[in-house]
Amino acid sequence: MVMGDLVREVDVAVIGGGPGGYAAAFRCADLGLETVVVDAGKRLGGACLFEGCIPSKALLHVAAVLGEAERAREFGVDFGPPRIALDPLRKWKSERVVGKLARGLASVARGKSVEVVGGRAVFEDSRSLRVEGDEPQKIRFKHAVVATGSQPAALPGAPPASDRILDSTAALDLPDVPERLLVIGGGYIGLELGQVYAALGSKVSLVEMTDGLLPGVDRDLVLPLARRCEKAFLAIHLGTRVGDLRDVGGGVQASFADKTATFDRVLVAVGRRPQSDGLGLEATRVGVTARGFIEVDERGRTADRHVWAVGDVTGEPMLAHRALRQGKVVAEAIAGRPAAFDNVVVPAVVFTDPEVAWCGLTEREAEAAGRPVKVAKFAWAASGRAATLGRADGFTKLVVDPETGRVLGVGITGPGAGELIAEGALAVETAMLAEDLALTIHAHPTLSETLMEAAETLLR
Amino acid sequence: MAVDQAQTVTTAGVCAIAAYAGVRAIGAYNGRAMPRAFVLPDLGEGLTEAEIRQVLVREGDVVREDAPLLEVETDKATVEIPSPIGGRVERIHVAPGQTVKVGQVLVTFGDGGAPSGKQAADTLDPTRTLAPEPKTMVTDAGAARQTTSAPARTDGPVPATPATRRLARELGVDLRTVSGTGPGGRVSDEDVRTAAAAPPPAAGEQPPARPSAETPVVARPLARASVEPPPLPKFEQYGPIERQPLSHLRRTIAERMTLSATLVPHVTHFDRADITDLDALIRRNLEAGKARGVTLTLTSFLLKAVAQALGEHPHFNASLDPAAGELIVKRYVHLGVAVATERGLIVPVIRDVDRKPLLEIQRELGALASRTREGKATLDDLRGGTFTVTNIGALGGTGAIPIINYPEVAILGVARGREEPLVRDGAIVPRLLLPLSLTFDHRVADGADGARFASAIVHRLEHPDALLLGF
Numbered sequence: 001m002v003m004g005d006l007v008r009e010v011d012v013a014v015i016g017g018g019p020g021g022y023a024a025a026f027r028c029a030d031l032g033l034e035t036v037v038v039d040a041g042k043r044l045g046g047a048c049l050f051e052g053c054i055p056s057k058a059l060l061h062v063a064a065v066l067g068e069a070e071r072a073r074e075f076g077v078d079f080g081p082p083r084i085a086l087d088p089l090r091k092w093k094s095e096r097v098v099g100k101l102a103r104g105l106a107s108v109a110r111g112k113s114v115e116v117v118g119g120r121a122v123f124e125d126s127r128s129l130r131v132e133g134d135e136p137q138k139i140r141f142k143h144a145v146v147a148t149g150s151q152p153a154a155l156p157g158a159p160p161a162s163d164r165i166l167d168s169t170a171a172l173d174l175p176d177v178p179e180r181l182l183v184i185g186g187g188y189i190g191l192e193l194g195q196v197y198a199a200l201g202s203k204v205s206l207v208e209m210t211d212g213l214l215p216g217v218d219r220d221l222v223l224p225l226a227r228r229c230e231k232a233f234l235a236i237h238l239g240t241r242v243g244d245l246r247d248v249g250g251g252v253q254a255s256f257a258d259k260t261a262t263f264d265r266v267l268v269a270v271g272r273r274p275q276s277d278g279l280g281l282e283a284t285r286v287g288v289t290a291r292g293f294i295e296v297d298e299r300g301r302t303a304d305r306h307v308w309a310v311g312d313v314t315g316e317p318m319l320a321h322r323a324l325r326q327g328k329v330v331a332e333a334i335a336g337r338p339a340a341f342d343n344v345v346v347p348a349v350v351f352t353d354p355e356v357a358w359c360g361l362t363e364r365e366a367e368a369a370g371r372p373v374k375v376a377k378f379a380w381a382a383s384g385r386a387a388t389l390g391r392a393d394g395f396t397k398l399v400v401d402p403e404t405g406r407v408l409g410v411g412i413t414g415p416g417a418g419e420l421i422a423e424g425a426l427a428v429e430t431a432m433l434a435e436d437l438a439l440t441i442h443a444h445p446t447l448s449e450t451l452m453e454a455a456e457t458l459l460r
Numbered sequence: 461m462a463v464d465q466a467q468t469v470t471t472a473g474v475c476a477i478a479a480y481a482g483v484r485a486i487g488a489y490n491g492r493a494m495p496r497a498f499v500l501p502d503l504g505e506g507l508t509e510a511e512i513r514q515v516l517v518r519e520g521d522v523v524r525e526d527a528p529l530l531e532v533e534t535d536k537a538t539v540e541i542p543s544p545i546g547g548r549v550e551r552i553h554v555a556p557g558q559t560v561k562v563g564q565v566l567v568t569f570g571d572g573g574a575p576s577g578k579q580a581a582d583t584l585d586p587t588r589t590l591a592p593e594p595k596t597m598v599t600d601a602g603a604a605r606q607t608t609s610a611p612a613r614t615d616g617p618v619p620a621t622p623a624t625r626r627l628a629r630e631l632g633v634d635l636r637t638v639s640g641t642g643p644g645g646r647v648s649d650e651d652v653r654t655a656a657a658a659p660p661p662a663a664g665e666q667p668p669a670r671p672s673a674e675t676p677v678v679a680r681p682l683a684r685a686s687v688e689p690p691p692l693p694k695f696e697q698y699g700p701i702e703r704q705p706l707s708h709l710r711r712t713i714a715e716r717m718t719l720s721a722t723l724v725p726h727v728t729h730f731d732r733a734d735i736t737d738l739d740a741l742i743r744r745n746l747e748a749g750k751a752r753g754v755t756l757t758l759t760s761f762l763l764k765a766v767a768q769a770l771g772e773h774p775h776f777n778a779s780l781d782p783a784a785g786e787l788i789v790k791r792y793v794h795l796g797v798a799v800a801t802e803r804g805l806i807v808p809v810i811r812d813v814d815r816k817p818l819l820e821i822q823r824e825l826g827a828l829a830s831r832t833r834e835g836k837a838t839l840d841d842l843r844g845g846t847f848t849v850t851n852i853g854a855l856g857g858t859g860a861i862p863i864i865n866y867p868e869v870a871i872l873g874v875a876r877g878r879e880e881p882l883v884r885d886g887a888i889v890p891r892l893l894l895p896l897s898l899t900f901d902h903r904v905a906d907g908a909d910g911a912r913f914a915s916a917i918v919h920r921l922e923h924p925d926a927l928l929l930g931f
Binding site: 032125126127338339340342343344401404405406429430431433435436 | 508562563617619620621622625626629630642643644645646703
């Protein structure tokens with residue numbers, strides 16, 4: 001290959017191999033479009049597979065097993081204190097979990113003749129891009145799909161990430177189990193990783209700037225999680241900002257709430273920011289917001305008719321399953337089909353213990369919008385299945401239109417909420433009535449009955 | 461990085477049978493910083509470059525918004541590109557004869573160029589302006605179809621399943637205007653199909669003056685039918701295949717023919733004209749014509765005959781407005797002439813054929829046909845036709861039934877004239893006979909009307925003196 005001389009002509013060039021990128025690429029290929037993916041790591045899976053959803057869930061599963069083993073003493077089963085070997089744990093996570101899924105995606109790509117080019121893509125104009133790095137080349141495309149995702153946001157004013165100051169990506173590599181861990185940020189990333197490290201044995205302190213954990217989520221959904229975190233963590237500081245963060249050698253000094261404390265490691269989990277710079281977008285007509293999000297219409301098309309965008313780089317909520325759907329929409333739109341991202345719900349799940357999941361309209365949003373809603377709650381204390389699991393701290397909530405009885409939103413807290421929310425998402429997306437949920441037979445004894453039970457409270 | 465200016469410069473309206481409706485130029489104005497660069501706008505699918513024919517301004521000129529800046533020629537047509545803003549032309553980056561690519565800077569404006577209010581409004585939704593034409597016939601024809609029963613909903617998503625919402629998009633139905641009959645007001649597939657079959661609302665424009673008919677008739681929209689093609693079989697199972705993308709022109713032809721053939725109930729009337737005398741007249745005057753720089757052909761006489769017959773039968777010089785339930789009769793006669801080109805069928809238009817002398821028609825016809833064959837027809841050459849004549853005689857055959865050039869209501873097909881034995885006064889005589897086929901929209905006219913209109917054409921072709929004297 002002659003450096004920089006190769007010009008490839010394709011129908012679709014996808015930039016970024018994450019869920020949005022590979023969903024778009026696979027669907028494009030299915031629709032007969034010649035498609036190439038440019039990915040800096042020359043791999044499919046993106047942040048989701050390599051530094052997000054998947055590895056964090058693997059570690060949370062470990063934490064859940066540890067938690068269950070400990071709770072088993074209640075039932076008269078004692079495994080003794082756990083011994084944790086990090087090397088096998090890391091190996092299991094990266095080879096058996098992440099590696100296996102990555103190989104699976106690679107083989108799907110081969111099966112669909114989607115080539116993955118390694119390198120960084122930079123737009124030269126609205127019809128071509130330059131790939132820098134391992135496989136330098138020019139690609140002329142009819143359509144480009146920007147799926148560059150997001151990366152962990154830095155704490156303003158804090159020193160850059162180091163051995164001791166970790167972002168979520170570094171924390172998932174599990175360098176060790178620090179004795180004292182400070183988690184900055186009480187959002188889902190901070191809580192999930194805080195619980196992982198707490199389960200592995202760290203003393204976790206958490207600092208959250210706002211006055212509650214999981215800002216924006218209905219308070220009643222958060223409460224069972226907050227109670228559990230209060231027990232599992234050394235301390236939770238709400239309404240608190242970290243003033244100063246200093247790597248002092250052998251530890252990190254952090255000052256907050258009028259005191260200074262030293263930690264072995266600090267996890268900065270203050271959100272994620274879109275990755276839209278350095279792409280050469282200024283050579284196109286693509287519009288980017290002040291926060292760095294690429295502006296798209298409901299089909300995923302940018303202001304440049306040859307350029308589309310999907311996933312985290314297009315805005316909130318930055319969730320892999322939103323990107324997956326957007327990727328398919330964009331592919332179909334490119335192929336000339338009347339597709340649109342018209343989805344009503346993008347379910348959200350926090351994979352903590354207990355899990356918190358919601359979809360559609362929340363009580364908070366209804367209140368802020370001045371929209372009258374009926375709310376039905378069912379506490380798991382009355383669920384047979386919850387009792388057999390020894391977990392009565394969950395509950396299920398429906399947000400319903402008072403006039404039509406239509407289900408507008410669902411919120412669930414408790415073990416397995418992330419799986420249960422699927423029924424809620426289906427109900428809201430298909431404009432079901434609460435009555436439909438109430439009159440559908442749900443298997444007994446399961447936690448899914450709580451959706452039916454909540455709906456029944458609305459029947460007269 | 462935002463697109464500050466985006467504007468649709470030209471939209472070819474109704475052009476031709478083969479029409480060529482798609483040429484549109486979208487001016488893109490990159491207003492990142494002063495001075496501002498104006499780039500070659502996207503000219504539509506498939507067109508990536510254009511040749512500069514003329515630069516209509518000079519450096520230093522102060523131009524108004526919409527003032528013509530340049531004339532460019534693509535392989536489809538010649539397009540004038542107006543200025544996206546008012547301002548001073550600081551630099552012109554191109555020269556006549558130069559080939560420029562879409563996105564290449566044409567002109568730089570200096571300070572003082574300010575977008576007007578209209579421009580600003582256009583920019584509010586650049587993606588919409590930049591988006592392509594609706595892709596399918598169905599959405600094209602049915603865009604923003606509404607039912608009158610439900611007021612537009614504005615609060616939140618319309619209750620419908622994702623599959624129903626997709627169906628609505630496929631049928632071009634705006635879900636917000638559909639009243640749901642399901643529980644909780646949920647919109648069902650059936651509701652969407654009903655809405656798709658319902659007539660669209662009347663256009664918002666000022667209606668043209670109605671003739672003062674003796675019997676006042678209330679105009680009501682016609683019912684609408686929609687057709688979904690079934691999926692294609694997997695041809696691969698029978699042998700190797702190759703998929704070839706359609707050219708822009710081919711696609712345009714395909715779409716417009718499908719539209720016409722599915723929307724319009726076609727009926728065809730056949731006739732023959734004895735053009736022995738007309739042919740003799742043309743031959744007698746060939747030299748005299750040449751002396752005036754014109755080669756007389758049958759086509760110009762055909763056009764004149766059609767124009768005169770249309771004067772007597774104006775409802776063939778019309779378009780049906782099914783939404784309003786009205787026939788739009790045109791008080792001008794612009795005749796389209798189908799021209800076969802290497803790229804496909806194109807129908808340039810000769811204007812006011814009823815009012816022009818025959819020699820002028822002949823002269824225009826020659827120039828127009830060669831412009832079209834060379835791909836140099838302008839948008840104005842291609843639009844505004846009221847009736848189409850297609851002469852397939854040069855290629856042989858004994859007759860053909862052309863498809864109406866929608867939204868016209870009739871088309872005249874002409875096959876090759878042949879000497880044939882004709883019985884006249886009990887004796888067989890050789891005569892030159894021209895086969896004609898008149899295909900028309902049965903919604904607008906019936907068989908008897910078609911026969912009378914065809915006779916009016918035949919009469920003129922058989923009696924050149926009547927034709928020339930305008931009897």
